[in-house]
Amino acid sequence: MDAGKIITHIGVVVWTSKANGSALHAALKALHFLDPLGRSHHAEGQVGFACTQSSPLSDEALNDLTKRFPHPFEQTMSEIESIGPSVNPHDRLQACVVEWMKELDKTATEAHTNGIPSKWEALGDLIVLPLDAFANGAWIEALGGATKAQADQLWAAVAHALGGARLARQDHISDNELRSPRVEMLAGESTWVEFSDYGVHFGFDASKVMFSSGNVTERHRIGSIDMKGETVVDAYAGAGYYTLPMLVRSQAGHVHACEMNPASIEGLKWAAAKNGVEDLLSVHEGDNQATLPKLAGVADRCHLGLLPSSEAVWQHALACLKPTGGWLHVHMNVEKEKVQSWSDETVQKLDEMAHVLGRNWSIEAKHIERVKSYSPRVLHVVLDVQCVPDRSEG
Numbered sequence: 001m002d003a004g005k006i007i008t009h010i011g012v013v014v015w016t017s018k019a020n021g022s023a024l025h026a027a028l029k030a031l032h033f034l035d036p037l038g039r040s041h042h043a044e045g046q047v048g049f050a051c052t053q054s055s056p057l058s059d060e061a062l063n064d065l066t067k068r069f070p071h072p073f074e075q076t077m078s079e080i081e082s083i084g085p086s087v088n089p090h091d092r093l094q095a096c097v098v099e100w101m102k103e104l105d106k107t108a109t110e111a112h113t114n115g116i117p118s119k120w121e122a123l124g125d126l127i128v129l130p131l132d133a134f135a136n137g138a139w140i141e142a143l144g145g146a147t148k149a150q151a152d153q154l155w156a157a158v159a160h161a162l163g164g165a166r167l168a169r170q171d172h173i174s175d176n177e178l179r180s181p182r183v184e185m186l187a188g189e190s191t192w193v194e195f196s197d198y199g200v201h202f203g204f205d206a207s208k209v210m211f212s213s214g215n216v217t218e219r220h221r222i223g224s225i226d227m228k229g230e231t232v233v234d235a236y237a238g239a240g241y242y243t244l245p246m247l248v249r250s251q252a253g254h255v256h257a258c259e260m261n262p263a264s265i266e267g268l269k270w271a272a273a274k275n276g277v278e279d280l281l282s283v284h285e286g287d288n289q290a291t292l293p294k295l296a297g298v299a300d301r302c303h304l305g306l307l308p309s310s311e312a313v314w315q316h317a318l319a320c321l322k323p324t325g326g327w328l329h330v331h332m333n334v335e336k337e338k339v340q341s342w343s344d345e346t347v348q349k350l351d352e353m354a355h356v357l358g359r360n361w362s363i364e365a366k367h368i369e370r371v372k373s374y375s376p377r378v379l380h381v382v383l384d385v386q387c388v389p390d391r392s393e394g
C-alpha cells in the first residue's frame with residue numbers, strides 16, 4: 001500500500017455528541033475497538049469514530065462500551081475512509097497487528113496490545129525489538145496457534161511497518177565479559193548490519209556486538225568537539241561508536257582503540273576502512289588493564305565509555321595523558337539526585353590518582369552531560385574533565 005492512499009470499506013462507526021467526543025474516543029481506544037487509520041465522521045453536532053469491526057458490535061461489546069462510556073451513543077454501519085499507512089510507526093505497527101489477527105479470524109485483545117512494543121532499535125534495515133515484544137501469554141498462544149507461514153507473515157509485516165526489511169528480537173544479553181547480545185532472528189537471516197549516522201559509517205554483527213542507539217546525542221556531541229591533530233585513547237572502543245565520530249568528524253589525528261571483543265573489532269576495522277580513516281587508527285586487542293599501560297603518556301584525550309562505571313581504568317587513563325595534561329570523558333550511571341556530588345568525588349579521586357602518578361595537575365570538571373535515563377532513578381552521565389599543569393606549584 002502507498003502511504004496516504006485512501007481506501008474505503010464498510011465498518012462500524014460509533015457516534016456521540018461532539019461534547020462527549022474525546023471521552024468516546026478514549027473508551028474505544030481502551031477497548032481496542034478504534035481503527036487507528038479510519039477517518040472520523042462529523043455531522044451536525046455529532047462525531048463518529050471508525051472501529052476495526054466489520055460487523056455490528058455484539059451485545060457484549062456494547063455492554064463493555066457502556067461501562068466505559070456512560071453517555072448516549074449509537075452505532076451505524078458506514079463507509080469508512082482509511083487514510084492508508086500512517087506516518088506514525090506506532091500506528092502502522094498497531095494496524096498491521098490488527099490486520100494479521102483479522103486474517104486469523106481473531107480480535108486483538110488488551111493483552112495482545114500490551115505485548116506490542118513501544119520502542120525498538122533500527123540498525124540499518126534490521127529492526128531489533130525488545131525482549132518482551134510479542135512475548136506475553138496472549139502472544140505465545142496466538143503464535144502457537146498460527147502456522148509457520150502465518151507467523152512469518154506477521155514478522156515481515158512488523159519489519160515493514162517499522163521501516164525495515166529484517167526483524168530480530170533481543171534475547172538476554174550474555175552474561176559474559178563481552179556483554180555480547182543475543183538476538184533471535186524473526187525475519188531474515190543475516191545479522192550483519194550497516195548504516196550511517198551523522199555522516200559516519202558503522203557496520204557490525206548485531207548478534208555479537210552491543211550497540212545502544214540511545215547514545216546518539218552523546219555520539220553527536222563527542223563528534224562535534226574539535227580534536228584536530230589530537231591523539232586520543234578510546235578505552236572501550238566497541239565497534240567504534242565514539243572512535244569513528246572522533247576520527248571522521250572531530251578530526252582527531254590518531255585514535256588508539258582498546259577493545260576485547262573480536263566481533264566489535266571486526267566491525268570497527270570494517271567501518272574505519274569504509275570511512276577512509278584506517279590509517280589513523282591503531283587497535284589494541286585484549287583487556288584494557290593490559291593494553292592501556294602500554295599507551296602511557298601518548299594522549300591528549302581519553303574516552304571512557306563503559307557502563308555502569310569505567311572507574312577500573314581511571315588511573316590508567318590519567319597515565320595515558322601526556323605530561324602536559326588533557327581531557328577525560330568519563331561515562332557513569334549515577335543516581336539522579338547525586339550527580340553533582342558524584343562529579344565532586346570523581347574530581348577528588350582523579351586528583352589523588354594523578355598525585356600517585358607524580359602529575360602536578362589542576363583537575364577540573366568542565367561539563368556534565370546527562371545522556372539519558374538508564375532507569376527511573378539512574379542517569380547515564382558523561383563528565384568532561386580537564387587536566388592542566390598546576391602553575392601554583394613550583
Ligand SMILES: C[S@@+](CC[C@H](N)C(=O)[O-])C[C@H]1O[C@@H](n2cnc3c(N)ncnc32)[C@H](O)[C@@H]1O
Pocket residue numbers: 177178179210211212213215235236237238239241258259260261264286287288289305306307
Ligand atoms: C558498553 S560497550 C560500548 C557501547 C557504546 N558505548 C554504546 O554507546 O553503544 C563497551 C565495550 O567495551 C568493551 N570492554 C568491556 N570491558 C573491557 C575491557 N576490560 N577491556 C577492553 N574492552 C572492554 C566491550 O567489549 C564493549 O565493546
